[in-house]
Amino acid sequence: NAGVTQTPKFQVLKTGQSMTLQCAQDMNHEYMSWYRQDPGMGLRLIHYSVGAGITDQGEVPNGYNVSRSTTEDFPLRLLSAAPSQTSVYFCASRPKGAGLRDTQYFGPGTRLTVL
């Protein structure tokens, strides 16, 4: 198993540009989520999905869109990038039935810089 994969690893955008961060997992996990990591702030939840066709907002959803058309993929879209979105983005997944009391599996991250 490749686990949770993310592309690209690094990205530089100009303000106002759009892009999609890709996330895929091959573990047949129902639950997937996106976090951003900023210095001194730990990880903050952006959006999450409990299964194909179902998404919901986390604590910092503004400026980001998600969709979940398949179990495997959970892309994160930035419609109009802003410097405040400069961060490291992590995708995570966990199995169906595994609640928040269980382990999450993280991807390697995407480092995004918005100029």
Added chain:
Amino acid sequence: GNSVTQMEGPVTLSEEAFLTINCTYTATGYPSLFWYVQYPGEGLQLLLKATKADDKGSNKGFEATYRKETTSFHLEKGSVQVSDSAVYFCALGHSSASKIIFGSGTRLSIRP
């Protein structure tokens, strides 16, 4: 609401020193507690976890005990190595919440 507070870094130690990284939490009921580790350039990976009071999680020489009376889950290692240099995150998972709560992370650097 639920929250996690962990020791601010950075922490710098010499090889073979004793390590403690403090973590305290606020939660109702019985959450699970985790320590995740992030090595340079990588994503987070689970280091250890405990799911009920007095449980001890352990892995790679690290230990942490779930103390409900002090609402703590401190990470300890008896003799650190250079390869332990990483950022460590304490986290809380609760079945009644909608998300995992992460601490702010503690950067650990070990000198040879």
